[in-house]
Amino acid sequence: MKSSNIVLKVVTGSYLVLFFVYLFLPLVFMSVVAFNTSSIPQVTPWEGFTLKWFGKLFGDSQMWDGLINSLIVAFFVVIISVPIGLGASLLLTRLQFKARNGLYAILVSPILMPGIILGISTFLFWDKAFHISGGLWTAIMGQSTFISGYCMLLIMARAQRFDKTQEDAAFDLGATHRQVFWKITLPFLRPALISAAALAFMQSFENYNTTLFAIGFEQTLPIYIGSKLRAFISPAMNALACIFIALTIAGVFVYEVMRRSESFKKS
Amino acid sequence: MRKFRQDAMRSFGSFGITFIWVTVGSWLIFMILLPQLIMLDFSFRPFLPLRKIGGPEDIYTLKNYIVLFTNEFHRAIFIKTIWTSVLVTTVALFVCYPIAFYLAKVARGARFAWILMGLIIPYWINELLRIFAWQLILADAGVLNKLLLAIDIISNPINFRAGNSAVIMGMVYAYILFMVFPLYNAIESLDRNQIDAARDLGSSWLRIHRRIVIPYAKPGIAVGCIMTFMLAAGSIAAPQLLGSPSSFWFSQVIYTNFECANWNQGAAYAMVLAGLCLIFIFAMLKIFKVDLKELAK
Numbered sequence: 001m002k003s004s005n006i007v008l009k010v011v012t013g014s015y016l017v018l019f020f021v022y023l024f025l026p027l028v029f030m031s032v033v034a035f036n037t038s039s040i041p042q043v044t045p046w047e048g049f050t051l052k053w054f055g056k057l058f059g060d061s062q063m064w065d066g067l068i069n070s071l072i073v074a075f076f077v078v079i080i081s082v083p084i085g086l087g088a089s090l091l092l093t094r095l096q097f098k099a100r101n102g103l104y105a106i107l108v109s110p111i112l113m114p115g116i117i118l119g120i121s122t123f124l125f126w127d128k129a130f131h132i133s134g135g136l137w138t139a140i141m142g143q144s145t146f147i148s149g150y151c152m153l154l155i156m157a158r159a160q161r162f163d164k165t166q167e168d169a170a171f172d173l174g175a176t177h178r179q180v181f182w183k184i185t186l187p188f189l190r191p192a193l194i195s196a197a198a199l200a201f202m203q204s205f206e207n208y209n210t211t212l213f214a215i216g217f218e219q220t221l222p223i224y225i226g227s228k229l230r231a232f233i234s235p236a237m238n239a240l241a242c243i244f245i246a247l248t249i250a251g252v253f254v255y256e257v258m259r260r261s262e263s264f265k266k267s
Numbered sequence: 268m269r270k271f272r273q274d275a276m277r278s279f280g281s282f283g284i285t286f287i288w289v290t291v292g293s294w295l296i297f298m299i300l301l302p303q304l305i306m307l308d309f310s311f312r313p314f315l316p317l318r319k320i321g322g323p324e325d326i327y328t329l330k331n332y333i334v335l336f337t338n339e340f341h342r343a344i345f346i347k348t349i350w351t352s353v354l355v356t357t358v359a360l361f362v363c364y365p366i367a368f369y370l371a372k373v374a375r376g377a378r379f380a381w382i383l384m385g386l387i388i389p390y391w392i393n394e395l396l397r398i399f400a401w402q403l404i405l406a407d408a409g410v411l412n413k414l415l416l417a418i419d420i421i422s423n424p425i426n427f428r429a430g431n432s433a434v435i436m437g438m439v440y441a442y443i444l445f446m447v448f449p450l451y452n453a454i455e456s457l458d459r460n461q462i463d464a465a466r467d468l469g470s471s472w473l474r475i476h477r478r479i480v481i482p483y484a485k486p487g488i489a490v491g492c493i494m495t496f497m498l499a500a501g502s503i504a505a506p507q508l509l510g511s512p513s514s515f516w517f518s519q520v521i522y523t524n525f526e527c528a529n530w531n532q533g534a535a536y537a538m539v540l541a542g543l544c545l546i547f548i549f550a551m552l553k554i555f556k557v558d559l560k561e562l563a564k
Binding site: 008012015016019020022023024026027029030033040041042043044083084086087088090091094095096097101103104105106107109110112113114115116117118120121122124125128129141144145148167176177178181202206208209212213222225226229230233237240241244245248249251252253256 | 271274275278279280281282283286287289290291293294295297298299300301302303305306309362365366369373380382384385386387388389391392393394395396397399400401402403404406408409410413440444472493494497498500501502503504507508518521522525530533534537540541544548559
């Protein structure tokens, strides 16, 4: 019994180590290359440390255009998706109606469909119905189609825990619907709304599949990265990858610290 | 219906009802239903030069769908897309299950936090960049070939990108984490006492997993499989960056159609891909006997 326990522990431990080596080693390689002088992106031979690829990246005006477009798109996706998610979650958690399950299935379906399909259908719809050809607007619409679904799920998870007696008490004391919404419902949902906004922003900023088909000839940052990686790869892309990785790690740490201080305050 | 209206009025007031109508209504109609219907309409019309659109030749036809069966090249690519997506999903499930279980039921304290962060960080790094990392590993002068040459396993570099292997490796790497979190969420709420009780009664760990953990985790397994399959079947970044002209993918066929402005053919193939994902979703729900409602957990 005892020895089989040890065996199990060793197996589990080595499995974990292998798994994380598999997850992180490619990212380490990718980052290291950004500092290699060699103009072909490669780990070996090491031709000396340099920061010139970062300079090259920052000197590329297309990269900046893509970044600005990405920020514009992400901003509008947040503005559109969070209210939609809020509306849908209120409708689905508070009211009982026959078509509820059917409606829910339709509303989550964009999350379960490949992004390229959303991109294509959005592109065709706006072109055909309003003669608006692919650009930032169609990218915003295409992304919001499924990001609204994520916002809805996040907000619903919290809305389900809402104690309805709070609202009833307020109504009994003569509060109006507007007062109840601003003073009770919204403050209760605030944490979920903030995470929904953060999630929407990140999902939009990262999105490639839907955007590629919806955006026509414009470029967001991922579209720019995609076209660069397809054409000729330069270590400047490794520099960009390196920055992305650093920002992600920083973001996860900040989020983790915030979450802990939050739970520390509660306890 | 009247009761519904009364309930709505009581909970939200007229301002709230308007808000819900506008948000959910425009999402449902202008972002979900109408775009799909327009795409369906496109898919049933022939590809015509601009001046002939709306003319006598612009009639509904199944031609764009029939091509999938008559064009051997496209049919082979479609079948390849199905089996690779199933393969990627299966690998992801087997690799991630132990990790998800460990995270949910074994890891505690600092170790738990580290593992969670170790999963979240790569999960949030752009899909394109994660696939790009494999470009560097699998290139002719890449890390893997250099390693294999150095330890004398091979004498000439392997061209991983010639066949499908590079794309499949990239997909597994890029989408594997979409399996971990649904599994973790499902297993996490399992009462530890159930596992302990089974162990005290002499169950082997294999039996514990087969009879207790896996049945409990069914909704998570279904969601994880659906997400991974969908991402693999609709992946365009992996074949674009890791594929070669000899390894075309279905998403690339769709993309090429749009590049040649043949929106009708592209729309038909997009519908086929959507149909494939729908069939997979219903198959998963049926196999794991999960209700659609449980998917959101």
